[in-house]
Amino acid sequence: MQCDYYDAGRCRSCSLIEQPYARQLADKQAACEQLLAGFDGLVWLPPVASPQERFRNKAKMVAGGTVEAPTLGILDRDGLGVDLRGCGLHTDGLRAALPVLADFVTRARLTPYDVPTRRGELKHLLVTESPDGELMVRFVLRSEESLARVRKHLGWLREALPQVVVVSANLQPEHKAVLEGEREVLLTHETTLRMRVNGIDLHLRPQSFFQTNTAMAAELYRLGREWVGERAPATVWDLYCGVGGFALHVAAPGREVVGIEVSTEAIASAEQSRDELGLTGVRFEAGDAIAWATSRDAPPDLVVVNPPRRGIGADLSRWLEESGVPGVLYSSCNAQTLARDLAEMPSLRPVRARLLDMFPNTGHYEVLVLLERR
Incomplete structure (x- = not known):
């Protein structure tokens, strides 16, 4: 990709812009694979490429x-x-x-x-x-x-x-x-x-979060729906649900889905989408994901987590480990905190992963990982 701003030294935000895009993608994949190299049996699917230009919404x-x-x-x-x-x-x-x-x-x-x-x-x-x-x-x-x-x-x-x-x-x-x-x-x-x-x-809504790469967001949610559908869980919790992207995509007849998000603005958005779709088996609550999950009497069949860069942290990781939940779908924008969190959940083994290039020309990405209890 050629950029006059970069060439003139006016903006250097796209730190990888001088690298061929195929190399950018391969390097991101290699870095993630290295961070999760200690997990035997993890299958990496080919990375999902993004347009290099005109992708930011x-x-x-x-x-x-x-x-x-x-x-x-x-x-x-x-x-x-x-x-x-x-x-x-x-x-x-x-x-x-x-x-x-x-x-x-x-x-x-x-x-x-x-x-x-x-x-x-x-x-x-x-x-x-x-x-x-x-x-x-x-x-x-x-x-x-x-x-x-x-x-x-x-x-x-x-x-x-x-x-x-x-x-x-x-x-x-x-x-x-x-x-x-x-x-x-x-x-x-x-x-x-x-x-x-x-x-x-x-x-x-004005203060709600949404992925800045619409095409990659669509692929992320499509993959989530596909992977969750293969497991056919009767109950799903979507923690850090935002405006309901994963929760609304994995909803299905006979399935109970609960989305938890600290932002009341995001929850209002998610509820509006749910009502327009007529989904009776989906509900959303505003609250802290960790506090909400750890206060439940029993886990669901599957938990979706899509945290910020800091990851889900030790408390939620340990709860997931001890809860007995059969499966977890973890969407991460930071493989370093992902690897740290996975280390706290030795009974939940990553079996499938795929990198999505949310931010071409930079070192950032999203990686989706499916965990199964062993």
Whole structure:
């Protein structure tokens, strides 16, 4: 992949961009296989490749520059804005929307936040595109000072970008390297972005998580449904369920599925999708995955875990080991913490694994592993 920003030294986020893609994929697979080399009988399926370009459905842009000439991209070492509106990783819809959103910044007089002086209002611009081409736009602001101006010009934005369905303002008043704050102010009647994956409409609210590579997310959930279907469990728990991706994909007649997620926003999204699908055997609860699981009287037939990079940790790993649960489907974005967690579950042996290249041109990935009790 060729990138003018990388060649000019303006952005080095794609650290593997100079390597042939086949080598990138092979190196990721080899690294994961090495980390899990101590587990006999583990079969690795061929890795799932991703397009190198135009795969990101979400643009996380730092605001810089001035009101008259805003930059949307990253900050350099001096805290000054570097404009990356033409980033080749973003979908075509995002690339077309970003210049219009830069015009909106000028029109609404949203002063970009200046890190060295700690002045300004607009910190980040977060834009997500659905598979149907609709957009969610979030303005991360330091305070409510500019909210009235955003509302005033919202009609112009939706006329210029009719594909915008959800707009919100996130308030992040602190001077620190945090992408967003806790408070979200919805500015449109619509509250969710419909993410159509494998024929299932997942609903994404402003503060909900969704994989940034839609094609790989679809393959991840398809594999999960296939592997779980082969075991035909009567009961499934989906811990760290997010907006319900795995839970809704593995749902089947006669099967009881429970999804647990700490984010109430994500649970509301998952419940909306469930109700639209008419799934009576699926329920979702907001809560801590570890606390919820360890308080149950008996385990299900299969547990799905899809934790953040830190993994599921010792407490949940040991509970799974001691619970007697027959099978676990573990989706990991960090094979180092995956290997650590598996070491805590010696009775649950990994039998099948597959790497999905969620983040081409970087060292990141997702790996799906099926565990069976021996």
